[in-house]
Amino acid sequence: MSFSPIPGSRKAESHYLDISTESFPFKLSYPGTSKSKVPNIFSDPNYPDDQLIAGGLSGLWYDAGVNRYFTVSDVGPQAQDIPEEQGFAFEGEKVFNDPDFKLQVYELQQSKKGKVKVSGEVTLNVPDEQGGFRPATGIGQMYRINETTGEVSGLDSAAFTPDGMGGYTPVPADAFGMDPEAVLRLSIDGLNDGKAVFAVSDEYRPQVSIHDAETGNLIHRIVPKASSYKGYGYEEGRGEVKEFTKKTLPKVYLERRGSRGFEALAYNSNNGLLYAFIQTPMDVNGERKGSTVRRIIAMDPITGEAKHEYIYRQSGPNKQDKIGDAVYDAERNVFYVIDRDNVADETANKAVIEMDLTRATDVLGFKWESILGEGVYAPEMLDTPEEVGEALRSPLMNGIISEVHQTTLFNLAEQGINTLFDKPEGLALKPDGTLVFGFDNDFQRVDGRPDNMLAVVTDRFGDLKASSAEFVLNYPGTNSPELPASLEDPNQPDVQIIAGGLSGLTYDADLKRYFTISDVGPQVIDIPEGQGFAFEGEKIFSDPDFKLQVTELSYKIKPGKAKVKDTTTLRVPDGEGGFRDATGIAQMYSINEETGEIGGLDSSNAAFTTDGNGGYVPVAPDAFGLDPESIQRISIDGLNDGNPIFAVSDEYRPQVALFDAESGELIHRIVPEGSDYNAISYEPGRGDVPEFTKATLPEVYLERRGSRGFEALAYNSDDGLLYAFIQTPMSVGGDRSSSTVRRILAMDPVTGQPQHEYMFSQIGPSNQDKIGDAVYDPERGAFLVIDRDNGDTVAANKSILRMDLSEATDTLGYDWESLLGDGVYAPELLESPAAVAEAFAEGDVMEVDQVELLNLPSLPGVDPRFDKPEGLALKPDGTLVVGFDNDFARVDGRPDNLLTAISL
Numbered sequence: 001m002s003f004s005p006i007p008g009s010r011k012a013e014s015h016y017l018d019i020s021t022e023s024f025p026f027k028l029s030y031p032g033t034s035k036s037k038v039p040n041i042f043s044d045p046n047y048p049d050d051q052l053i054a055g056g057l058s059g060l061w062y063d064a065g066v067n068r069y070f071t072v073s074d075v076g077p078q079a080q081d082i083p084e085e086q087g088f089a090f091e092g093e094k095v096f097n098d099p100d101f102k103l104q105v106y107e108l109q110q111s112k113k114g115k116v117k118v119s120g121e122v123t124l125n126v127p128d129e130q131g132g133f134r135p136a137t138g139i140g141q142m143y144r145i146n147e148t149t150g151e152v153s154g155l156d157s158a159a160f161t162p163d164g165m166g167g168y169t170p171v172p173a174d175a176f177g178m179d180p181e182a183v184l185r186l187s188i189d190g191l192n193d194g195k196a197v198f199a200v201s202d203e204y205r206p207q208v209s210i211h212d213a214e215t216g217n218l219i220h221r222i223v224p225k226a227s228s229y230k231g232y233g234y235e236e237g238r239g240e241v242k243e244f245t246k247k248t249l250p251k252v253y254l255e256r257r258g259s260r261g262f263e264a265l266a267y268n269s270n271n272g273l274l275y276a277f278i279q280t281p282m283d284v285n286g287e288r289k290g291s292t293v294r295r296i297i298a299m300d301p302i303t304g305e306a307k308h309e310y311i312y313r314q315s316g317p318n319k320q321d322k323i324g325d326a327v328y329d330a331e332r333n334v335f336y337v338i339d340r341d342n343v344a345d346e347t348a349n350k351a352v353i354e355m356d357l358t359r360a361t362d363v364l365g366f367k368w369e370s371i372l373g374e375g376v377y378a379p380e381m382l383d384t385p386e387e388v389g390e391a392l393r394s395p396l397m398n399g400i401i402s403e404v405h406q407t408t409l410f411n412l413a414e415q416g417i418n419t420l421f422d423k424p425e426g427l428a429l430k431p432d433g434t435l436v437f438g439f440d441n442d443f444q445r446v447d448g449r450p451d452n453m454l455a456v457v458t459d460r461f462g463d464l465k466a467s468s469a470e471f472v473l474n475y476p477g478t479n480s481p482e483l484p485a486s487l488e489d490p491n492q493p494d495v496q497i498i499a500g501g502l503s504g505l506t507y508d509a510d511l512k513r514y515f516t517i518s519d520v521g522p523q524v525i526d527i528p529e530g531q532g533f534a535f536e537g538e539k540i541f542s543d544p545d546f547k548l549q550v551t552e553l554s555y556k557i558k559p560g561k562a563k564v565k566d567t568t569t570l571r572v573p574d575g576e577g578g579f580r581d582a583t584g585i586a587q588m589y590s591i592n593e594e595t596g597e598i599g600g601l602d603s604s605n606a607a608f609t610t611d612g613n614g615g616y617v618p619v620a621p622d623a624f625g626l627d628p629e630s631i632q633r634i635s636i637d638g639l640n641d642g643n644p645i646f647a648v649s650d651e652y653r654p655q656v657a658l659f660d661a662e663s664g665e666l667i668h669r670i671v672p673e674g675s676d677y678n679a680i681s682y683e684p685g686r687g688d689v690p691e692f693t694k695a696t697l698p699e700v701y702l703e704r705r706g707s708r709g710f711e712a713l714a715y716n717s718d719d720g721l722l723y724a725f726i727q728t729p730m731s732v733g734g735d736r737s738s739s740t741v742r743r744i745l746a747m748d749p750v751t752g753q754p755q756h757e758y759m760f761s762q763i764g765p766s767n768q769d770k771i772g773d774a775v776y777d778p779e780r781g782a783f784l785v786i787d788r789d790n791g792d793t794v795a796a797n798k799s800i801l802r803m804d805l806s807e808a809t810d811t812l813g814y815d816w817e818s819l820l821g822d823g824v825y826a827p828e829l830l831e832s833p834a835a836v837a838e839a840f841a842e843g844d845v846m847e848v849d850q851v852e853l854l855n856l857p858s859l860p861g862v863d864p865r866f867d868k869p870e871g872l873a874l875k876p877d878g879t880l881v882v883g884f885d886n887d888f889a890r891v892d893g894r895p896d897n898l899l900t901a902i903s904l
Contacts, residue, residue, distance in 0.1 A: 025450035026116035051445035059182035060426025075138025076101025126176035182265035201265035246304030264326035312404035344422035466861030496890035504630035505871025520584025521546025572624035604706030649713035694752030712774035760848035
């Protein structure tokens with residue numbers, strides 16, 4: 001894994017996001033000529049302004065052994081269709097200017113100065129039915145043209161060519177015709193006597209052909225079972241030759257969309273298999289529907305047998321729905337894949353996606369009808385992406401079908417290349433990690449665009465280094481990490497409770513110190529069930545008077561040493577003009593011991609503690625109680641006389657509290673409008689003190705889910721605002737629905753007034769739905785955010801996302817009912833992510849732009865046994881430091897408390 005660059009970033013100084021792009025035009029001659037221009041004999045008099053040139057290059061392969069690139073031309077000049085409404089038969093059908101165009105693999109050489117030139121070419125040849133070979137054509141394999149009735153039928157697009165007299169004539173089908181889209185140059189034991197071969201994928205249909213790299217002669221081709229070449233009236237020499245055809249792939253691949261077959265092909269050098277990528281969702285059963293499912297199939301290049309199959313759904317915008325090319329990274333065991341739209345300007349989306357198949361389910365031979373229903377034999381037959389997601393999590397299955405994990409690395413269109421190329425269709429990887437892109441010019445010259453070009457993207461894949469340091473943290477008021485014996489629960493003697501619960505992390509460059517904060521205190525176990533206790537299942541606060549402390553740490557990354565240097569206890573008003581130690585007890589709940597009823601906005605966080613006699617007693621609420629989850633140490637003009645403060649966010653509820661950094665005393669707290677502390681009965685000294693409370697935030701934030709308030713807090717040093725991140729989608733209207741919308745709220749730390757609000761939707765797997773922490777990167781004007789699941793293995797998802805708010809819509813004060821309808825006052829009330837996306841599109845509401853930079857558990861040196869990475873700090877040199885919440889529990893084999901630094 002590596003950090004990846006920010007699409008459209010405004011700066012590029014910070015090394016962990018650096019990227020460098022350089023383009024290299026080159027000249028290509030039309031086959032059989034010394035010029036780039038297509039010979040006049042192939043021009044169409046109905047399109048006199050066409051500027052047809054050599055090109056149509058697709059696929060790109062780098063062979064380190066010979067230090068050469070290889071690319072392949074596709075079907076030949078096919079720039080126009082038969083004109084409509086001009087009296088031509090077969091209007092709208094494709095015009096093949098040169099139906100005998102030679103399909104060639106070009107060898108490209110790049111000098112040390114960067115100049116690219118063609119250093120060789122090999123014509124692809126196919127069987128001629130006479131025991132020899134003929135040049136391959138770009139004519140489709142399976143179609144019929146009835147000139148009498150005007151009917152075109154069959155599985156492929158039909159071909160027509162200019163007749164030399166201003167009209168058009170049909171071109172007969174070719175059983176070995178192909179539309180080459182990817183090319184690999186390989187040497188494989190047991191194939192072609194170990195001599196080099198070209199492996200070529202076909203866009204017309206799901207086909208992979210293997211050719212001798214010296215002669216270009218076909219060795220064999222691999223196609224789906226039940227492929228039938230009968231009934232197409234092939235001319236002599238253009239028919240099927242069975243011994244060259246291996247019908248081994250799943251039959252369902254015949255149901256691809258027309259001209260949307262295997263667009264990309266990659267060779268996995270670790271297992272010796274070819275991986276072919278379907279370009280767009282298939283037309284299974286003749287219906288496209290709304291599915292965005294695409295497939296990857298792995299095959300043995302020698303036998304043609306299918307070995308594995310994986311599925312994934314389109315992850316980009318609706319129109320970014322065409323695979324361009326793919327390449328395998330043997331070092332990281334991932335594929336890099338181009339996924340593109342058809343746009344040819346700076347607004348285009350030409351994403352480079354990292355695809356990790358290691359945790360994806362192999363669905364080869366899977367009986368889809370067992371979960372989808374009788375007759376529904378493929379996921380493409382479902383109506384919507386949401387239906388596919390539900391099916392993959394079907395309770396009828398033993399577990400979940402995991403899709404291919406996708407991480408968008410960058411948008412090529414935003415990296416300084418010539419965006420007049422709409423088709424980046426070649427992708428090669430050099431041993432040093434450089435990515436090289438090729439472009440299909442569609443045989444057309446376009447003003448302002450090179451005729452043919454390679455683009456080199458470097459400084460992308462430097463290996464990240466993760467190093468960790470364990471540190472000792474003593475339980476407050478003691479000299480030991482363990483919970484004092486007086487606080488242990490006799491009903492659960494085996495639980496190992498230790499100091500920790502650390503959340504949030506910030507780095508002070510002036511002091512060269514890190515600051516983290518403990519949350520509510522030990523809360524590891526619940527009141528036992530089935531043992532006669534009242535309020536069974538409720539949370540036990542082992543130490544209800546636990547001191548909420550900010551811990552100051554030194555951390556020397558290279559020697560790997562971390563140490564506690566100091567602590568500061570947070571203090572809140574006592575109602576008598578002084579201060580008391582803050583507690584982790586929630587603010588708004590009531591407990592009726594007679595009826596067993598628990599009520600209030602914090603009812604899910606009602607506190608109980610051991611009574612010393614083997615039972616449990618309620619703990620009274622605390623109007624200033626908080627569950628600290630994030631911390632910033634900052635100095636702000638006009639606040640606390642300019643002295644440093646701690647800004648702390650609260651997970652219990654949407655609350656931000658500001659404390660003097662020296663004394664730990666509360667300056668003020670910022671909460672939503674409508675926060676009513678009069679509705680709760682507090683013990684003396686634990687009630688609200690209004691002068692310390694600024695109820696200024698939007699009232700809708702009161703409708704957060706229990707214990708899912710402001711999980712992350714970041715200070716934007718450019719605008720002086722605090723940005724608070726809701727942990728998970730809110731329960732607006734008391735209903736969670738299936739919305740994945742989350743919010744970011746920016747507020748003035750001095751006045752407490754909200755200034756901006758932004759929306760973003762969950763982009764990871766369904767269970768990766770919890771924000772961990774956030775930090776602002778002033779070098780890029782973007783936020784880095786942890787988004788995590790609850791897993792504690794290397795298969796877990798703990799992403800660090802780059803969130804760019806610069807183009808997002810500020811929704812503070814937005815009139816949602818005018819967009820969504822009467823009574824629908826928040827997007828969380830919509831029933832599905834699709835409904836949210838549709839509404840946002842209608843209202844032109846732009847969400848926060850998110851890019852996954854890395855997944856923590858997959859990075860060597862990160863301990864995956866911590867399920868909660870909940871601290872994130874950024875050093876000026878670009879190093880990220882991650883802190884972990886141990887939940888006050890000791891786990892065998894896992895450090896008690898840990899910091900992990902990630903750097904290049």
